[in-house]
Structures are given as C-alpha cells and as structure tokens.
Amino acid sequence: MIGRLASDAEVVEVADAVMAEMADTATPQGILAVVPIPLLLQGPDPQLIVIPDQVRDPGNLGTILRAAWAAGATQVLVPPGTVDFTSPKVVRAGMGAHFHVPIRHAGWEAIWACLGSAKLWVAEAHRGSPYWDVDWRHDVALVIGGEAAGPSAEPHNEAQYVHIPMPGGAESLNAAVAAGVLMFEIARQRACLRS
Numbered sequence: 001m002i003g004r005l006a007s008d009a010e011v012v013e014v015a016d017a018v019m020a021e022m023a024d025t026a027t028p029q030g031i032l033a034v035v036p037i038p039l040l041l042q043g044p045d046p047q048l049i050v051i052p053d054q055v056r057d058p059g060n061l062g063t064i065l066r067a068a069w070a071a072g073a074t075q076v077l078v079p080p081g082t083v084d085f086t087s088p089k090v091v092r093a094g095m096g097a098h099f100h101v102p103i104r105h106a107g108w109e110a111i112w113a114c115l116g117s118a119k120l121w122v123a124e125a126h127r128g129s130p131y132w133d134v135d136w137r138h139d140v141a142l143v144i145g146g147e148a149a150g151p152s153a154e155p156h157n158e159a160q161y162v163h164i165p166m167p168g169g170a171e172s173l174n175a176a177v178a179a180g181v182l183m184f185e186i187a188r189q190r191a192c193l194r195s
Contacts, residue, residue, distance in 0.1 A: 019032070024088050024089070025092075037086060037091075037098045037099075037103075038098075038099060039102075039104075040100075040101065040102040040103075041102060042074050042075045042102050043072075043073075043074030043075065043102070044074070045139065046137065046138055046139050046140070046190065047074045047075070047116070047118050047139040047140065047141075048068075048071070048072065048073045048074050048075075048140055048142070048183070048186055049073070049074065049075045049076070049077060049114065049115065049118055049139075049140070049141040049142070050064065050068045050073045050075070050076045050077075050141075050142050050144065050179070050183065051076075051077050051078075051079060051111065051141060051142065051143045051144070051155070052064050052076070052078060052082050052144050052146075052175070052179070053079050053081065053082060053143050053144065053145050053146070053151040053152055053154075053155065054081045054082060054145055054146035054148070054149060054150070054151055054152055055082045055083060055144065055145075055146045055147075055175055056081075056082070056083050056146050056148065057083065057146075057147070057175075058083050058087055058089035058090045058093065059089060059090075059093045059176075060093075060146075060147070060174065060175045060176045061078075061082065061083050061085060061090045061093070061094075061176075062089065062090040062091065062092065062093020062094040062095075062097075063093050063094075063176035063179075063180075064076075064144060064175065064176050064179045064180075065085065065090070065093075065094040065097035065098065065101065065103065066093065066094050066095050066096075066097045067176065067179055067180040067183055067184075068097065068101050068179075068183060069094075069096070069097040069100045069101045071180075071183035071184050071186065071187045072187055072190075073101055073183060074102070075101070075102045075103075075104075075114070076101055076102070076103040076104075077104060077106045077110075077111050077114060078103065078104065078105050078106065079105075079106060079107065079108060079111060079152070079154070080107060080108075081146075081152055082146070085098070085103050085105070086098075108154045108155075112158075115141050116139065117138075117139045118139035118140055118141040119138065119139065119140055119141070119160065120141045120143065120155060120158050120159045120160070121134070121140060121141065121142050121143065121159060121160050121161070121162050122143040122145070122151055122155055122156065122159040122160070122161050122162070123142065123143065123144050123145065123161075123162055123163065123164070123178055123179075123182055124145065124150060124151075124161050124162075124163060125163055125164075125166075125171065125172045125173070126163055127161045127163055128160060128161025128162045128163055129160070129161070129162050129163070130162075130163060130164075130165050131162050131163065131164055131181065131182055131185050132185065134162055135189070136185060136186040136189045136190070137189050137190055137193050140186060142179075142182060142183070142186075143155045143159065144175055144178060144179045144182075145175065146175060147172070147174065147175050162182065164178055164181055164182070
C-alpha cells in the first residue's frame, strides 16, 4: 500500500520480511520513518549547553538527549569521540529529543567558540563541589564524560568540577543518570529564580 499523510509524506506498506531487513532491532515496532533531523536554533538565556564527551553507548547518549530536552537544555554539542547522535539507537533512546533540542557535532575549537559567557563545569565522581552547592542560574556548559574513561583531556584546563555525592558508597553513576540529576538541579534552581 502506498499512501500520503497530511504532511505529504509518502507511506509504503511492506512485508514483514522487508521490515525485518530494514529495522535494526530484533522486534521492530512495525513502523519506520526516514526524516531529516532539523537544524534548530539555540534557545533563550540563560544557556544550558550540554556536552556529552566520550559517551560511546548509544542508549546513554539518547537518554542524555531526552533528559536535556526535558530539563530545558538550550543546546547539545557532541565532540569527537562520542557516538553519532543520528544513529538509530541514539534516535530511538532520545524519544523525540532530536526534534526539540538543538544538537550538533562540534570539534573542541568550535565548542570553545560556542560557549560565550557560559561557565564550563565537568562532572566527575568525587571531585569538585557537590552539585547542590553550585549556583546554576547563569550560563552553564556541562560536560558529562563517558563511563569507561570519563571526559577527554580537552575541557580540563578551562573547567571547574562538580560531583554528585553518593552516600551509598557506589564508585560512580551511569552517565545518563548523572546527566539527569545535574540538569534537573539546574532546572530546579532556574525555576526558583523565576518564581
């Protein structure tokens, strides 16, 4: 079956075997779409720029993007060494974030140029200030490192450090969980500022 949607998109019905070949999951949901990821503009002040650095797991990056969308991030800059944010697993885990948050690949030189007045923070276990002691109400760039080796060496010279205290004694948190905790503290402080 070939049809048209209201947006004038072409709809093609295919056999189960064709769907299985096109999908990258063992049990596809029965629908596939080929759409361009929009080029979105950076959001309003104060800036919350998220930099997932050396995040190699597609599920983690997609979850970070979804949390960035939910927490009101104004931009996500993806440096070299991080999984491709357009890969199917990242898009699936992002659950629509790609259509709401400006996301782009950027080398570190471009990232430095994008930061403007944003203060750079690197999240690192057991190093720096507890996240609740930081004033997040101004322009902020937040680096979340990958779980295997943390962030690259690039942001360290320019950054301040923040950590999430873990009274249970765990050595570290999943990168996406840590990103969510930090981004929602930023959102909480900014909401208090507005009220």
